[in-house]
Amino acid sequence: MATVTGVSVADEVPGPPERSPLSADGAGTRRLGDRLFGGAAQGAGILVIALVTLVGLFLLWQAVPALARNEAGFLTSREWTVSGDHPRFGIVELLWTTVVSSLIAMAIAVPVGVAVALFITQYAPRWLAKPAANLVDLLAAVPSIIYGLWGLRTFGPKYEPVQTFLQDKLGAFPLLSKTSVSGSGTVMFIGIVLAIMVLPIVTALSREVFAQTPVAHKEGALALGATRWEMIRTAVLPFGRPGVISASMLALGRALGETIAVTIIVSTLADQTVWSWSLFNGGETFASRIANNAQEFDSPQKAGAFIAAGLVLFILTFIVNAVARIVIERRKAFSE
Amino acid sequence: MAKRIDVSDLNVYYGAFKAVEGVTMTVEPRSVTAFIGPSGCGKSTFLRTLNRMHEVIPGGRVEGKVMLDDQDLYASGVDPVAVRRTVGMVFQRPNPFPTMSIYDNVAAGLKLNGLKGKKKLDDVVEKSLKGANLWNEVKDRLNKPGAGLSGGQQQRLCIARAIAVEPQVLLMDEPCSALDPISTLAIEDLIGELKSKYTIVIVTHNMQQAARVSDRTAFFNLAATGKPGQLVEVDDTQRIFNNPSVKATEDYISGRFG
């Protein structure tokens, strides 16, 4: 039950009752150092779980009273009136905008990031690979507000004509139909900016795992008469797969929760606008809705409504991570 | 099927470092040729030039000629990928693809060659595993990971993988050095069987092994430390072990080296 791929508290703590988790792998000894370190690791693990649980409980506790008074369907409505005696609020719009912009971001960032990582590790000559890798690492550390500003001021105006063109030509598809939102404050554009923002993360982490592909596997493939691309497919990609999944999940987590860049770019929709599922619609994400209205947290009821929205985001990221973990675990027998 | 290898005046470099110098030799088809010599004398390096794996290493390059029957492996316009499909290789450490099942490991090369169709693949996989004397041990768990086999089984899996694509030549770099005596014997027997179909070159540090499995033996040596490795002599294994023409060979084989 011990994991080799990573330290996982969740794997260790619910061990069989008759054996303490510390001795699970039979390597634990009774030495003082081992016991101290083992205890510290176990304590840290329990602390993390406790913290996550407490955060969840806190959100729930704050949200429940507001939810109880809500007169609209929380999961189905897109109204957002949180004050007064008859609050009506729902998260459909937020959920849609958050998930769709993040999915657009992933659809762009993962393939491009993996491709760039493959280029850096497998194709680029050494004089180029090193600076390129450093540059990507550097980009991964740029604060998101910079991406937001750049998206708003520089990239947005350049993107607009493309969007207009797409709307004109492909407006027949419901997802691409024309909307009243003008300019670059659309879900599509947020997705693209988020993609650019998380691209360095995906690239940097994928590059790291690809670079660790054992030479023996690569040579094994080459000696069978694989071309470079076939070698990548038989040796590098399978080896890097769990790493790429983790990288994507990290990036997805960041895209889902990205606040400031989204907040300054997106066009919020006025209360009575007709809803459209188009990617060229505006809308708010969980994080931007909460950030945009921070000054409204003045009563428990109002704050509770926003916290309820935050709770959904919390659960969403939780599910994403769980799914990633399952995918990685399923392949584990083949990766050790 | 098996082909003859003719090497003339081959120099092998790692960047500016000349690792092997002036090798001229012939490897006969349908025979086993053993490369012996002290560590660092360039056996692996030279072996890897025979299927153009040497150039995979950054800075690796070659001067001279390697002929496979009448094809010059290093002529311009020759695709190294095609060369490696003709000249297979087994490495010192078993290196099955860890993410693939036993079946997929054997089928990996076939799929690269574009062989399709479940039935055809099944047939070749079975034939190759039988050819590598592994079939009986794994036939019930073809879909289990290849990395779950023992070291000796993994090495035979790698041999199966190499012979599945029906190469003309099989190069083996110390294929038994990580294995126990029983697995070693199994692989030596296998080499004896395979030589009826393939040209086999094997690098070994085990003199008995060279004497047991090979028809011809090539002795490599370093002229001096820091100098490139050289081919000292190549002859029938019988002669090399009983009556070599160079004193250094006799010293090496009898353990009176240096």
Ligand SMILES: Nc1ncnc2c1ncn2[C@@H]1O[C@H](COP(=O)(O)OP(=O)(O)OP(=O)(O)O)[C@@H](O)[C@H]1O
């Ligand atoms: N990747 C490399 N880069 C630079 N030099 C190398 C590389 N691989 C080997 N060499 C050098 O080339 C020379 C020959 O090495 P090689 O591995 O061919 O020896 P070998 O005869 O196979 O030795 P062993 O019996 O220990 O396997 C050595 O001096 C070695 O240091």
Ligand SMILES: [Mg+2]
């Ligand atoms: Mg060697």
